[in-house]
Amino acid sequence: MSGTKGVSLGDPRPAEVGRLIFERSTACARCTEMPPLDVPEIDLDAALAQRSRRDAPLLPEVTEVDLARHYEHLASVNFGVDSGFYPLGSCTMKYNPKVDEVACRMPGFAGVHPYQPLSTVQGLLELMHGLQEALGEISGLPHVSLQPAAGAHGEFTGLMCIRAYHEANGDARRRVLIPDSAHGTNPATVAMCGYEVTTIPSDERGGVDLDALEAALDTDVAALMLTNPNTLGLFDENIERITAFVHGVGALAYCDGANLNAILGKARPGDMGFDVMHINLHKTFGTPHGGGGPGAGPVAVTEKVAPFLPGPVVVLSPEGFRLVAPERSIGRVRSFYGNVGVLVRAYAYIRAVGGEGLRAVAEQAVLSANYLKERLKGAYDLPYDRPCMHEFVLSGRRQKRENGVRTLDLAKRLLDYGVHPPTIYFPLIVEEAIMIEPTETEGVETLDAFADAMLAIAEEAARDPEALHAAPRSTPVRRLDEARAVKDPQLRYAPPCLD
Amino acid sequence: MRFIPVTPAQQAEMLRAVGVSTIDDLFDVIPEAVRLRRPLSLPDGLSELELIRDLQALAAKDLDSSRVVSLLGAGCYDHFIPSIVDAVVSKPEFFTAYTPYQPEISQGTLQAIFEYQSMICQLTGMDVSNASMYDGATAMAEAAYLAASVTKRRKVVVADTVHPEWLETLRTYSLAGTLEIATAASRGGVVDAESLAESVADAAAVIVADPNFFGNLEDLTAIGGIAKSGGALLVVAVNPMLAGVLAPPSEYGADVVVGEGQPLGNAMSFGGPGFGFFACKSDYLRRMPGRIVGRTVDVDGRPAFVLTMQTREQHIRREKATSNICSNQALCALAASVHLASLGPAGLAEVGRACVAKAHYLRDALVETGRFSPAFPDAPFAHEFALAYVGNAREMQEAMLERGFLAGLELSRFSPELSGIVLFAVTEKRTRGELDRFVEEVASL
Numbered sequence: 001m002s003g004t005k006g007v008s009l010g011d012p013r014p015a016e017v018g019r020l021i022f023e024r025s026t027a028c029a030r031c032t033e034m035p036p037l038d039v040p041e042i043d044l045d046a047a048l049a050q051r052s053r054r055d056a057p058l059l060p061e062v063t064e065v066d067l068a069r070h071y072e073h074l075a076s077v078n079f080g081v082d083s084g085f086y087p088l089g090s091c092t093m094k095y096n097p098k099v100d101e102v103a104c105r106m107p108g109f110a111g112v113h114p115y116q117p118l119s120t121v122q123g124l125l126e127l128m129h130g131l132q133e134a135l136g137e138i139s140g141l142p143h144v145s146l147q148p149a150a151g152a153h154g155e156f157t158g159l160m161c162i163r164a165y166h167e168a169n170g171d172a173r174r175r176v177l178i179p180d181s182a183h184g185t186n187p188a189t190v191a192m193c194g195y196e197v198t199t200i201p202s203d204e205r206g207g208v209d210l211d212a213l214e215a216a217l218d219t220d221v222a223a224l225m226l227t228n229p230n231t232l233g234l235f236d237e238n239i240e241r242i243t244a245f246v247h248g249v250g251a252l253a254y255c256d257g258a259n260l261n262a263i264l265g266k267a268r269p270g271d272m273g274f275d276v277m278h279i280n281l282h283k284t285f286g287t288p289h290g291g292g293g294p295g296a297g298p299v300a301v302t303e304k305v306a307p308f309l310p311g312p313v314v315v316l317s318p319e320g321f322r323l324v325a326p327e328r329s330i331g332r333v334r335s336f337y338g339n340v341g342v343l344v345r346a347y348a349y350i351r352a353v354g355g356e357g358l359r360a361v362a363e364q365a366v367l368s369a370n371y372l373k374e375r376l377k378g379a380y381d382l383p384y385d386r387p388c389m390h391e392f393v394l395s396g397r398r399q400k401r402e403n404g405v406r407t408l409d410l411a412k413r414l415l416d417y418g419v420h421p422p423t424i425y426f427p428l429i430v431e432e433a434i435m436i437e438p439t440e441t442e443g444v445e446t447l448d449a450f451a452d453a454m455l456a457i458a459e460e461a462a463r464d465p466e467a468l469h470a471a472p473r474s475t476p477v478r479r480l481d482e483a484r485a486v487k488d489p490q491l492r493y494a495p496p497c498l499d
Numbered sequence: 500m501r502f503i504p505v506t507p508a509q510q511a512e513m514l515r516a517v518g519v520s521t522i523d524d525l526f527d528v529i530p531e532a533v534r535l536r537r538p539l540s541l542p543d544g545l546s547e548l549e550l551i552r553d554l555q556a557l558a559a560k561d562l563d564s565s566r567v568v569s570l571l572g573a574g575c576y577d578h579f580i581p582s583i584v585d586a587v588v589s590k591p592e593f594f595t596a597y598t599p600y601q602p603e604i605s606q607g608t609l610q611a612i613f614e615y616q617s618m619i620c621q622l623t624g625m626d627v628s629n630a631s632m633y634d635g636a637t638a639m640a641e642a643a644y645l646a647a648s649v650t651k652r653r654k655v656v657v658a659d660t661v662h663p664e665w666l667e668t669l670r671t672y673s674l675a676g677t678l679e680i681a682t683a684a685s686r687g688g689v690v691d692a693e694s695l696a697e698s699v700a701d702a703a704a705v706i707v708a709d710p711n712f713f714g715n716l717e718d719l720t721a722i723g724g725i726a727k728s729g730g731a732l733l734v735v736a737v738n739p740m741l742a743g744v745l746a747p748p749s750e751y752g753a754d755v756v757v758g759e760g761q762p763l764g765n766a767m768s769f770g771g772p773g774f775g776f777f778a779c780k781s782d783y784l785r786r787m788p789g790r791i792v793g794r795t796v797d798v799d800g801r802p803a804f805v806l807t808m809q810t811r812e813q814h815i816r817r818e819k820a821t822s823n824i825c826s827n828q829a830l831c832a833l834a835a836s837v838h839l840a841s842l843g844p845a846g847l848a849e850v851g852r853a854c855v856a857k858a859h860y861l862r863d864a865l866v867e868t869g870r871f872s873p874a875f876p877d878a879p880f881a882h883e884f885a886l887a888y889v890g891n892a893r894e895m896q897e898a899m900l901e902r903g904f905l906a907g908l909e910l911s912r913f914s915p916e917l918s919g920i921v922l923f924a925v926t927e928k929r930t931r932g933e934l935d936r937f938v939e940e941v942a943s944l
Contacts, residue, residue: 018606018794018802021614021840031841032581034849038931039860044744047855049716049879053746056844057621064583067840071587071611078607080595088597095502096595099547104768105585108558113571114770115908116562117900123560124769137540149633149771150826152813160674188813188823192644194675197818235528265539266526272533282826286502290830291608292598292630292790294772310671331671335574335636335664335759336770339828348554354544357500363522364503364510370525371513387525415603426814443504444513475603477803485795485807489784491627493617 016073017477021060022493024070029061058495077476078291079420085446087372089391089423089435090183090231092261092283097352100287100345109344114336118322124340125321129314131347135300138358139257139277140270143306145313146298146338151258154278154297155189155225157310157333161301162223162252162276163193164308164330171250173222179208181231181427186256195222202429206384207236210245217249227256228272229263231427231435232384233369233391243273252276252305260284261439262366262390265359276301285346296342312337364440365390368447372438375451379458383430391437393430400432405461405468407432412479413460413471417453500544564767568933569905570861572883572924573712574635574662575770576762578740578850579928580838584764587837588830598790598826602805603797609804612792612829615836622742622839623756624749625778629789631832632824635759636668638775639706639736641788641822642755643669643678645779646704646732648786648821654679655704658690660711661736663913669706688715688875688885690722699729704755708736709748713922714858714883715875719751727752739763739776739835741881743847744855755779764838765831774828774835785811788822850927854882858925861934862886865923868942874920883924885910892919895944902940 044052062070080086086093104110112121128146136142148154159176166173176190179200187197198216203209208226224246229235236242243253255269255277261284269277281287282295289295301309310333311325323337353361366389373382373392380394396407411421411434423435438447461468472478505513510522519525526534545553569577588594592607599605599612612630619628632638643655657666659682666682673680681702684694690707699705705726709717719735726733734755735748740762748756761773779787785808793807813820842850862884865871874885888895892909899906907924910917925934 018610018804020610020617021836022617028845030843030846031583032843032846034846034853034927037853037856039856039934042852042856042859044852044855047859047879048745048881051716051719051746051879052744053742053848056848057618057742057747059618059621059842059844059847060840061843061845062840064581064841067583067837068586071590071837074607074610075590075592076607077604078592078596079601079604080592082591082595086597088600091597093597096591097502099550101589101594102551103554105766106554106558107563107565108561110766110768111563111565112561112769113564113569113577113767113905114575115571115573116569116905117896120562120900121560121769123557126560127554127557134541149637149828150824152823152825153633153637156823160671163674184812184814184817184820185823185825187818188816188820191818191820192675192677192823194677237528237530240530240532263529265535267529267533267535271535288594288830289597289826290594290828291596291605291611291833292829293826294633294774294828294831295826330674332636332664332667333671334634334668334771335662336634338770339633339772340769341766341772348550350541351545351553352547352550353500353502355539355541357544358539358541360500360503363525364505366525367510367513367517367522368505370517370519374517387519387528389528411601412603415601420597420604421601440503440505444509472603476606477603477797477801478799480602480797480803480805481795482805482807485793485805489807490794491613491616491784491791491807492620493614 020493021062021070024066025061027061029063031062031064031067084418085442085450086420087422087436087438087450088420089437090258092437092439094286094439095441096286096288097349100348103348104341104344110341122320125314127347128343129316129321131343132314134350135279135298138264139279139300140268141277141300141302143309144298144300145309146343147310147333148278148297148299149334149339150293150295151278151280151297152185152189153333154299155185156192158254158276158278158299159189159193160330161305161308162254165252165305166222168328173220175221177216177221177224179226180429182225182227183231183256183258186225206232206234207238208242210238210241213242213245217245219249221249221251223252223254225254225256227259229259229389232393233388234384234386235389239272258283259390262362264362265355266362276305281342281346286349287342287345294339294342296339361440368438368440368442372436372447372451376454379455391435393427394434395430396432396434399458399461403461403465405465407434409468409471410457413457413468414453415472416474419450419453567903567905568937570907570923570925571905573908573922574759575767576924576926577767577928578762578926580764581841583841584834584837588834593833594830599806602803606804608829609792611833611836613794613804615832616792618836618839619776619778622739623778624747625756626781627784628776628778629787629791631827631829632775632777632789633828634771634773634775635736635757636665638757638777639665640669640672641777642734642757643704643706645755645783645786646734647678649732649783650703652701652703654681654702655706656681656683656695656698656702658683658685658707660685660690660713661706661708662712688713688878689717692721692725695722696725699725699731702729702731704732704734706734710738710881710883713875713885714880715878716881719748723752741851744851760831760835764834772828772831774831786821787811789824789827853927854925857929857934858882858884861923861925864938868938870942883922885920885922887920892921895941898944899941904937
């Protein structure tokens with residue numbers, strides 16, 4: 001990363017900006033050619049009951065070189081972890097090892113069908129079983145389903161298991177407790193699972209307010225959903241009391257595993273009293289985010305919730321590895337067995353790093369976050385000044401009050417320094433929040449360059465606030481008219497002569 | 500650990516800057532009682548060479564599609580993927596990026612999604628598409644949620660010819676109490692219009708797949724009429740690889756079109772990751788789940804793309820969001836876009852035509868052997884078909900596996916009534932030589 005050069009993105013050819021693949025079309029241009037048909041031609045209309053398509057879909061007509069250049073251009077105006085520092089709080093944007101990309105493309109993993117005889121996929125089943133076991137050991141929750149496709153999908157799965165657990169006890173409950181610092185997916189999941197949300201305030205140290213928790217708990221509560229360490233990057237010091245309170249009314253404790261990276265090999269949610277958790281493999285275990293997915297959100301649970309897990313799970317039997325549905329399973333939460341290509345990457349990561357290595361990951365992630373916190377807490381407000389875990393939350397309220405510069409402006413200015421901005425305006429309980437998660441995969445030089453940039457921007461905010469309002473300047477496009485996108489929705493390509 | 504670039508000397512320097520003497524001091528905030536007092540019981544780390552060796556040994560135990568002639572489909576298909584697809588999705592600027600929250604440096608992902616949305620609209624005939632869902636089954640479940648929210652009704656009527664695993668997924672989603680599932684019975688491998696008409700009253704949606712799980716084409720004209728008569732939304736699940744040869748569901752009045760996108764550009768990978776697509780009429784835009792990308796301009800008036808309509812989403816609306824979805828399957832959707840663009844309209848039609856022609860060729864030849872009879876003789880089909888085998892179907896499959904064939908999917912795992920029925924899929928990858936050899940070998944058993 002360079003502190004002064006700006007984001008090294010941007011294609012110099014202005015004609016390329018925003019030019020769609022459809023607009024590169026030339027009539028009858030072809031990229032993929034099919035071999036000649038080696039069976040008799042077929043009357044499609046007859047075969048398809050007069051339902052054959054009359055007007056061809058309007059797809060681009062391009063050659064392979066058109067495609068190669070189009071996507072090379074798009075890549076050149078996109079920023080990934082390989083482009084530079086990505087301290088996006090709560091997203092754990094660590095480096096994605098290249099060997100994982102090799103692993104998931106091995107023919108024995110990528111080229112197998114979900115319904116081929118299990119005797120012909122024993123290698124992959126062994127890998128999936130190994131991942132189940134590893135996640136069980138890491139979380140302290142020994143029973144694992146690999147099915148959920150993402151974190152929010154894991155939340156849905158976990159909460160539905162909790163629902164099934166209560167219903168099996170003849171115990172219909174209606175409410176789920178969520179702290180005010182929670183990710184937006186938590187309340188959205190609660191609603192999707194047919195429960196009502198009760199919000200629990202945080203105390204002045206950033207943890208769950210115990211009095212408020214006790215007051216909210218009764219036998220109508222199905223679960224508490226808690227991220228620990230929480231979204232302020234703080235480990236809840238009262239965690240044992242919290243889960244004990246929850247269990248005291250017969251409710252279950254759900255751990256949002258978004259921040260598992262901080263505690264690998266140091267502490268386990270199962271030992272803290274959690275009954276259910278989801279694990280974001282695309283955060284903690286180094287699998288890439290793909291510009292928004294695919295991820296994977298396996299769910300790990302205790303013995304008493306295990307019978308309700310979605311089926312099937314992989315078990316080892318005398319005849320080899322098999323797929324078995326738990327006895328009182330809630331049923332599938334998707335087709336087939338999970339985002340297997342992502343599972344292969346996570347397994348490869350865990351095997352590469354090893355048990356000791358995972359602990360080193362947590363230690364360095366936490367040290368790097370504390371290091372940055374110390375470097376930045378003078379220039380920005382730090383609402384919760386305690387040792388943090390893997391991330392910490394600053395506030396831009398001083399810059400807003402004194403310089404009229406908002407956190408959004410600070411973030412946009414960071415783009416000119418070649419850094420992906422931290423998560424901003426989250427958690428909601430911090431005014432002008434700036435949530436920074438460096439991860440363990442960044443060197444000191446990168447951390448220092450980022451801190452230098454943040455300090456320089458704080459100075460700029462005082463000296464030349466207008467410059468920050470106008471940032472960014474060096475990016476392929478500058479600030480967007482988001483209001484126009486909503487007011488006049490253009491959500492697909494429309495050819496000039498149509499629509 | 501090779502993924503941590505900080506040296507011990509630098510660590511010592513950082514600890515000094517933080518003001519603690521050991522890293523463990525930073526973990527003092529974790530109460531004693533819940534600290535892990537032992538090393539994780541996991542094997543030691545491996546060098547890359549050792550790791551690849553181990554993984555190759557595991558992968559070698561599996562029979563991959565390059566070493567067998569596969570006639571398996573049933574929701575996951577062995578299509579040819581042009582080299583350009585992996586070349587694009589292997590670009591780290593795409594695969595190591597997060598969700599494009601910062602549009603100024605995410606135009607690549609955003610524009611690619613916009614182009615994807617445009618292509619899905621073209622395939623389905625719908626007005627709007629989101630940026631992708633987890634898979635076809637969850638996209639179908641989300642369509643049921645949308646229909647319930649639009650119509651203020653709870654009941655959805657689902658054809659029992661929908662993929663059994665999708666149906667099971669929908670049932671799981673309905674356990675939350677927000678949906679009530681009714682199934683429409685089938686006759687001869689397609690929806691029974693009478694059964695559907697009986698159950699459509701007060702329904703939020705009628706949900707069918709076309710082709711359905713058995714490969715058969717439904718009578719969408721009749722089904723669409725029944726859905727409309729009951730005031731229900733028509734939700735149709737389609738196979739996108741057939742969109743070049745089959746008329747789009749919009750022609751039959753579909754309100755929402757969903758499906759599994761794996762056939763486009765994504766490896767089978769034991770069933771995931773693929774992606775779900777979700778497209779609908781513009782009337783339902785504000786109730787759509789998931790991310791949507793729109794085109795706008797930047798402050799200098801340059802065209803640019805941005806995540807839009809976000810007031811539907813969980814990070815803004817929390818418990819009032821249309822869905823809890825956050826991560827989707829963006830990279831898989833990118834693979835589909837590249838595949839579609841590489842095919843173009845003519846290529847997509849050619850692939851579809853080749854699949855249909857080869858499937859019909861194989862079915863006719865198998866029926867001619869006298870060893871198979873059509874399970875649903877009157878139902879039209881596209882590239883997948885169900886046949887009843889005269890003998891023990893499982894034994895036939897085992898014998899054919901020894902001869903290098905994955906001889907379709909025997910269906911008793913889904914229902915005892917389907918025992919002995921085998922579902923075959925044929926893609927453009929199968930050659931006439933392979934199909935002829937299969938027929939010859941299976942006839943000689």
